[in-house]
Amino acid sequence: MQVKGIKTFAKTLGILLLAWLLFLTWRYYFKASFGTDYPSGGRLTPSQRAMDIRAYHFDIHVKPEEKKLFITLAIDLRLPQTPPDTMLFDFIDGYSIESLVFDGREVKNYFYTNNRLGWLPRTEKAPRRDTRVTIRYSGIPPEAPRPPWQGGFVWDKDSEGYHWVTLACQGEGGKIWFPTMDTQTDKPDSLTMSITVAAPYYVPATGRLRAVDTLGDSLRYHWTSRYPVSSYGINFGVGRYIPLSDTLNSRGPQTVPAFFYSLKEDSAENVFLLQHLKQQVHVFESLFGPYPWPDDKLAAMQTPYLGMEHQTLNAYGNRHRYEEIDGHTVDVLLLHELAHEWWGNFISTADWADFWLHEGFATYSEALYVERIAGTTAYFDYMRRKMRAIRNRKPVIAGKNLSTTEAYNGDVYNKGAAFLHSLRFVLGDSLFKNMLYHWATDSTTRGGKTVVTADFLHHVNRYASAPQDSLFHFFLKSTRRIEVHVDSVAANRYRISLPGIHFPLPLQVEGSSGARKEIIPPGGLLMESIGYPMIDPDDWYYKKETVFSGGQ
């Protein structure tokens, strides 16, 4: 090979190596954020949209030694007036289907490929509108590579060597272990789960425990819920759990059973957490209304992974890493997941593009709790911390009909929370709190509602003195940041302006005569002060450094 050829070859090799390294870096970063092989959400097919799932009835046998599930799932369905030409469920590949009975008849010619299970209904006789499909299947579900961010089942052992099985699948949806619609817009109205395990294992699950049957050397736990629930919120665990129990005196009309499902080795510490949880509920009930699931329970379940908002069974794996906030001990993880009972479980987003409706609200709820227990200064400090964590690389809402993977990033928490903080300033304290309370409680349907950001905007506009569309757009759909300019225009006279912001924005301005809330019109505001005024001294906004100019 000639020298020139060798050089060209070396150069090409260098470029290829660099490209490979870049790919590996990208892949690592992608996986480390919220990458999953089974992203959830996006669009349903028209035939899926036409169906309505009314109830799931699970009969589950868990075999931890084989990391295997044996499931019979009956799904009660309401079909549209004109039956769909294809029945289609989201269900990842890899399970063995033993039988499928639809509308009372066994279906042999189903197809099960590309993470979908489907069949063509009979053409000679239309199925009943209220009908049922029963699917018997078994298999090894995906193991979670990095729960809860990359989810699946976690087949762990406790310190005494007993099985400890848990599940987290927000990023993936329930389709990784049962046939479902991969959307939050079609929650079932109710749920039953019978879960059989070897004695003496305990099975906490979604809903309320109705009975435990002994079948030889097995135990069967019967759980039911009469509330709608997201597919990723349907959850259970298997372990040597001790159900620490108490009662929550809810603001609602009834008392609520409260549990902390604890491993034996941590039960002393978890007795404290159960009390802490109840106290957190009292604060949230005063802010957002009664605990949403009184017929089921209030509960947290110890997990080997950090946490997740499973309805009536929040995962707790924070290992008692408490924060001391002005002399108050707070388990922020427990608090955050609890907030999701209102924001995420009760009020759910229809489109993962609006992830902030779960995470921004839950994060902001932490700050409201801190304010309640530790006061205003602690609240502002907490929000400043959240604002410092904003990365602002892409908008909080980065499109429409997005999957979990496309939509998820840290700003849905921190910038989402910062936006609610700003909105509180814009509306004023009492209107904002009233607005927030009613966002949770104005539900026409039992068990909450499924919404998008436009619904929240519509709700906010009912409370605001002027439409807040531009504010929503600026903070949630762009990465632009407020930059305040303060120009000295004459002795003791200043012009405050917000370049690039074409809507009136209230701003806290503190001049020599004190602090005021001023609406800054698009053309700017003139004010008198001896010396430059301070702008937004409490940091109600996520913004750039204020630019002071003009000689004095």
Ligand SMILES: [Zn+2]
């Ligand atoms: Zn969260």
